[in-house]
Amino acid sequence: xxxxxxxxxxxxxxxxxxxxxxxxxxxxxxxxxxxxxxxxxxxxxxxxxxxxxxxxxxxxxxxxxxxxxxxxxxxxxxxxxxxxxxxxxxxxxxxxxxxxxxxxxxxxxxxxxxxxxxxxxxxxxxxxxxxxxxxx
Amino acid sequence: xxxxxxxxxxxxxxxxxxxxxxxxxxxxxxxxxxxxxxxxxxxxxxxxxxxxxxxxxxxxxxxxxxxxxxxxxxxxxxxxxxxxxxxxxxxxxxxxxxxxxxxxxxxxxxxxxxxxxxxxxxxxxxxxxxxxxxxx
Numbered sequence: 011x012x013x014x015x016x017x018x019x020x021x022x023x024x025x026x027x028x029x030x031x032x033x034x035x036x037x038x039x040x041x042x043x044x045x046x047x048x049x050x051x052x053x054x055x056x057x058x059x060x061x062x063x064x065x066x067x068x069x070x071x072x073x074x075x076x077x078x079x080x081x082x083x084x085x086x087x088x089x090x091x092x093x094x095x096x097x098x099x100x101x102x103x104x105x106x107x108x109x110x111x112x113x114x115x116x117x118x119x120x121x122x123x124x125x126x127x128x129x130x131x132x133x134x135x136x137x138x139x140x141x142x143x144x145x146x
Numbered sequence: 147x148x149x150x151x152x153x154x155x156x157x158x159x160x161x162x163x164x165x166x167x168x169x170x171x172x173x174x175x176x177x178x179x180x181x182x183x184x185x186x187x188x189x190x191x192x193x194x195x196x197x198x199x200x201x202x203x204x205x206x207x208x209x210x211x212x213x214x215x216x217x218x219x220x221x222x223x224x225x226x227x228x229x230x231x232x233x234x235x236x237x238x239x240x241x242x243x244x245x246x247x248x249x250x251x252x253x254x255x256x257x258x259x260x261x262x263x264x265x266x267x268x269x270x271x272x273x274x275x276x277x278x279x280x281x282x
C-alpha cells in the first residue's frame with residue numbers, strides 16, 4: 011500500500027502561519043474538550059495582535075469554556091480538492107473571555123454568521139502555532 | 147452588543163448528518179489530544195458503514211493515535227463565507243487502526259493528498275454524530 015504519489019508536505023514557520031491567518035480567511039474551527047467529548051466548532055474570527063478573537067453565545071460550549079479558561083486548538087485551512095493543494099494552520103493556546111473594556115471594540119470587528127445574542131468575546135491566547143503546506 | 151441578525155442555527159438529526167458526510171465531501175478534520183496539546187488535522191476520508199476511514203503515516207500523530215485507540219472528534223463542514231450559509235457535522239468516537247484484512251480494501255477507497263507512505267488505515271468508530279445547519 012505504499013504511496014509515493016501526491017504533493018509534498020512542507021512545514022510553515024510561525025510568521026508564515028500568522029500571515030495566512032490574516033490573509034483573508036474569516037472562518038476557523040475551535041477544538042476543545044467540552045467535558046462531554048471533543049468538539050470542533052466553526053467560528054468567524056479576527057486576529058488581534060497574537061490572539062485569535064471570536065464571538066459566541068453566553069451559555070454555549072465556547073462561552074462556558076471561555077469562562078473556565080480551557081486549552082483549545084484553533085484550525086484554519088484552505089484546501090482545493092480538485093487541485094489537491096492547500097494549507098492548514100493550527101494555533102494552540104488558552105481560551106479566555108475578553109476583558110470588558112476590550113470586548114466592545116473586538117465585538118465590532120467580528121461579525122458572527124449565526125443569529126442570536128453572542129455577547130461573549132472569546133480570546134485565544136496563542137502559545138504555539140504550526141502549519142503545513144501541501145504544494146501542488 | 148446583542149446581535150439579532152444572521153442566520154438561524156438548526157440541529158441536524160443523525161440520518162441527515164450521515165447523508166451530508168456521504169454527499170460529496172472528501173476532506174474532514176480529525177481533532178484529538180496528541181499528548182502534546184490538542185491538534186486538528188485535515189484528512190481525506192470515506193464513510194464505511196457507520197465508521198469514518200482515512201489513511202495516514204505510520205509514525206505520525208494520527209498513526210500513533212490509531213494504535214493507541216484514542217477518543218477523537220471528526221468534523222466536516224461546508225461554509226460559504228459570501229452567502230453566510232453552511233453546515234457542519236461532528237462525529238465523536240474512537241480512532242482505531244483498521245484490521246489488516248480490511249486495510250487493503252479500505253486503502254484503495256481513500257486517496258490521500260499528501261505524498262509519502264501512508265500505510266495506516268485509521269477507522270473512527272462513531273459513537274455520536276451531531277450537526278448544525280446555518281440556513282440563509
